[in-house]
Amino acid sequence: MKISKEIRVGFVAILAIALFIWGYNYLKGTLLFGTKKVIYTEYPFIGGLTNSSPVLVNGFKIGLVSDIYFKNDHSGNIIVELTITDETIQIPNNSVANLISLDLLSSKGIGLSLGNSSVELFNGDTIPSHFEKSMLDGVNEQLLPMKQKAEKLMVSLDSTIIKMKTTLENFNAIFDDQNKRNLKMSLANLKNTLDKFEEVANNANTTITAVRPVLKTYKELGDSLKEIDIKTTLEKANKTFENISLIMENINKGEGTMGQLMTNDSLYKNLESVTRDLDKLLIDFEANPKRYVHFSLFGKKDKRE
Structure with missing residues (x-):
């Protein structure tokens, strides 16, 4: 008996389907045969x-x-x-x-x-x-806190990077050409100010150096004044002023030579007359010295005029 081609194809197809169903159920753990x-x-x-x-x-x-x-x-x-x-x-x-x-x-x-x-x-x-729990699960549980911390750190790092980026952008915006020129001028002005301040400081040091001897002198003067008996000195000065006052009082009263000179006109007039006579005598002496001085190389006296 000859089997047709269609029957053979159908048989092969049925066998393939059966093998597929068996394999599928085997993979699922379902047995088609057996308990x-x-x-x-x-x-x-x-x-x-x-x-x-x-x-x-x-x-x-x-x-x-x-x-x-x-x-x-x-x-x-x-x-x-x-x-x-x-x-x-x-x-x-x-x-x-x-x-x-x-x-x-x-x-x-x-x-x-x-x-x-x-x-x-x-x-x-x-x-x-x-x-x-598997070993990996235990490791995962132990790593979980570290993972969470790492995630927080990454978030914080991202935030920091964003802030740094913003700061750098602001920094670049600040230091444009115009701001650079302004900053350069400000630094130059600051340098001039510091130079002047240094000059003032040097002058102040020179002044302080010059003042030190003066301060030392004042200190020595102060030390000397401490050693002086101010009370005794003042008492002596008061006595001196009292004596001067007494002398002036006597002069005003006409007592003593100075008093007579200050209060008595006759003494003054006599002194004035004597002074005039002395002036006349000096004038005549200068005009006619031979009247008063006789001198000769040969010892001969001149005749009187």
Whole structure:
């Protein structure tokens, strides 16, 4: 019997579809042939767990995660369906389904910790769950505060960079050509002021140097005045003034020669007459010296005129 070409094509297509369905269900953990057991567990968080993630006992694969969905009670918890494909394994009802990390890339799986109960879990039962932190999760928890600080630092750094940029822009705006010229003039004026101030300071130093001897003299004078008995000196001065007053009083009264001279006109007139006679005598002496002085080389006397 000859098989037509159409029948052969149809057979191949059916075989391909069957293989596809079997492979798809195998990847999902669903067995088309043989016995299987489906149990359920619940987690608040399953980060990294997906369909077809392995179910392990002591590292040995006994099944797959066949489905994941939210629990229908608005709690946000997640129901994980486990399909146990190993017919030889018996799972006590006090076993625990641990959510474990398979590697450092956060791939997750279910690790069953078998209990010691003699009662076995049946198809459709629920197993208690436990969330086991991976090494990476622990590291992430430790790095989280550092990450938050780094983020704050980056925000602060960004703000600082923006402020620095604004400051530089303002600085560039300040130091345009006109402001540079103004600043140059201001600095020149400031230099002139400082030079004048230095000159004044030098003059002040010279003045202070010149004043120091004067101050020293005043100090010595002050020291000398401290050593003088001012009271005794004043008493002596008062006595001297009293004597002078007494003399002046006697003169005014006409007592003594000075008093007679000051108060008696006759003495004054006599002195005046004597003074006139002396003047006449000196005039005649200058005019006729031979009348008063006789001198000759030969000792001969001249005749009187």
